[in-house]
Amino acid sequence: MKREYLEITVGLFVMIGIFCIGYMSIRLGKLDIFSSREYVLKARFTSVSGLKKGARVEISGIPVGKVGDYYLDPKTEVAMVEMMIKKDIKIDTDVIASIKTSGIIGDKYIKLTLGGADQHLKDGDMITDTESGVDIEELISKFVFGKV
Amino acid sequence: MELILEQIRSHGAQTLSSLRALGKLSLFVMDATMLCFHAPFKWKRIVEEMFHIGVKSVFVVCLTAFFTGMVLGLQGYYTLSRFGSEGLLGGAVALTLIRELGPVLTALMVTGRAGSFISSELGSMRISEQIDALYTMNINPIKYLVSPKIIAAVLAVPLLTAIGDMVGIFGGYITGVVMLDLNSGVFINNMISSTDMSDVVNGLIKPVFFGYVLAAISSYRGFFCDSLRTGGKGSEAVSTATTSSVVISSVTILISDYILTAFLM
Numbered sequence: 252m253k254r255e256y257l258e259i260t261v262g263l264f265v266m267i268g269i270f271c272i273g274y275m276s277i278r279l280g281k282l283d284i285f286s287s288r289e290y291v292l293k294a295r296f297t298s299v300s301g302l303k304k305g306a307r308v309e310i311s312g313i314p315v316g317k318v319g320d321y322y323l324d325p326k327t328e329v330a331m332v333e334m335m336i337k338k339d340i341k342i343d344t345d346v347i348a349s350i351k352t353s354g355i356i357g358d359k360y361i362k363l364t365l366g367g368a369d370q371h372l373k374d375g376d377m378i379t380d381t382e383s384g385v386d387i388e389e390l391i392s393k394f395v396f397g398k399v
Numbered sequence: 400m401e402l403i404l405e406q407i408r409s410h411g412a413q414t415l416s417s418l419r420a421l422g423k424l425s426l427f428v429m430d431a432t433m434l435c436f437h438a439p440f441k442w443k444r445i446v447e448e449m450f451h452i453g454v455k456s457v458f459v460v461c462l463t464a465f466f467t468g469m470v471l472g473l474q475g476y477y478t479l480s481r482f483g484s485e486g487l488l489g490g491a492v493a494l495t496l497i498r499e500l501g502p503v504l505t506a507l508m509v510t511g512r513a514g515s516f517i518s519s520e521l522g523s524m525r526i527s528e529q530i531d532a533l534y535t536m537n538i539n540p541i542k543y544l545v546s547p548k549i550i551a552a553v554l555a556v557p558l559l560t561a562i563g564d565m566v567g568i569f570g571g572y573i574t575g576v577v578m579l580d581l582n583s584g585v586f587i588n589n590m591i592s593s594t595d596m597s598d599v600v601n602g603l604i605k606p607v608f609f610g611y612v613l614a615a616i617s618s619y620r621g622f623f624c625d626s627l628r629t630g631g632k633g634s635e636a637v638s639t640a641t642t643s644s645v646v647i648s649s650v651t652i653l654i655s656d657y658i659l660t661a662f663l664m
Binding site for chain 2: 258261267269274275276305
């Protein structure tokens with residue numbers, strides 16, 4: 252009886268512990284057990300200042316992916332951003348990617364504005380139409396020094 | 400002149416004896432760790448130790464985690480409300496608990512609860528010559544007594560930490576949402592969006608290490624309680640070993656926490 256009690260409590264303890272680890276990993280850590288359900292789209296921006304890895308990519312306010320890697324493209328010498336888009340989201344070829352800010356000091360994210368083309372972008376394709384983020388400091392300085 | 404020489408000699412003796420103790424500890428820990436991977440595995444002993452180290456610490460870990468979470472919610476709320484960003488409370492509570500306070504507080508609680516248990520158990524076995532009896536029966540006491548404790552601690556402390564994290568976040572939720580009337584959706588969403596897989600992994604690597612450290616140090620102090628420099632013989636040796644094992648384990652945990660954080664960042 253004593254032995255049974257001991258084993259049952261240890262079993263319960265281990266199960267609860269593993270449940271907590273699992274919950275934390277999947278819910279808080281966003282662990283994707285069925286990985287590679289994403290495809291990569293690339294886009295060139297003149298400036299990605301403030302954009303972070305893992306930032307949202309959204310269409311009409313709905314998150315459809317996140318920012319993967321970004322680096323300076325050695326050929327064109329502008330910023331190249333890789334976006335991981337969910338597999339089931341189809342992106343038209345005439346999409347416009349723009350870097351936006353949520354809130355006045357909030358995080359940068361990428362907004363995709365879909366067009367009406369029939370064809371969809373595939374894994375590794377490049378988004379041609381892009382808009383870089385608005386630099387508030389630059390705007391204010393333009394206003395203050397009267398170049399508007 | 401002789402007085403100065405005497406001083407220098409005593410320093411030298413102290414250094415040598417602490418180096419000897421460190422070497423003995425390292426050899427002991429290496430032995431115990433190697434024996435963890437040697438068949439036959441003492442499953443029954445591991446389950447027993449899991450009960451003593453893990454199950455019996457659940458209550459105290461939950462209690463500390465719950466109140467820590469609650470106080471984090473309270474403190475975080477008053478700090479964040481100065482900037483009008485109470486919405487970040489969920490992330491603040493979850494990140495603090497998962498990355499830092501959960502692992503450390505759990506490890507300290509387990510040290511107090513189970514580390515003292517380990518070292519007094521082994522200490523009283525040593526002074527009542529039960530460990531010597533195991534030797535005469537050709538049972539390796541390190542394999543039979545110490546290795547199961549290390550395995551159990553390495554398994555139990557991360558599980559306890561995970562339980563503690565969840566309970567602590569629930570405590571933060573109670574203060575933030577129930578008492579201070581934050582929006583529950585904002586709290587939970589901010590919590591989910593600001594934590595990352597790297598935070599969770601970070602917060603689960605630490606307790607593995609802490610469990611190992613606390614089991615190894617407590618076992619060592621208990622196992623060799625009769626040959627410590629400061630401890631006397633008999634029951635006094637057990638009490639000295641228990642006290643010092645808790646103190647040394649706690650200090651080691653706190654110091655190694657800083658080092659681990661610096662490496663894992």
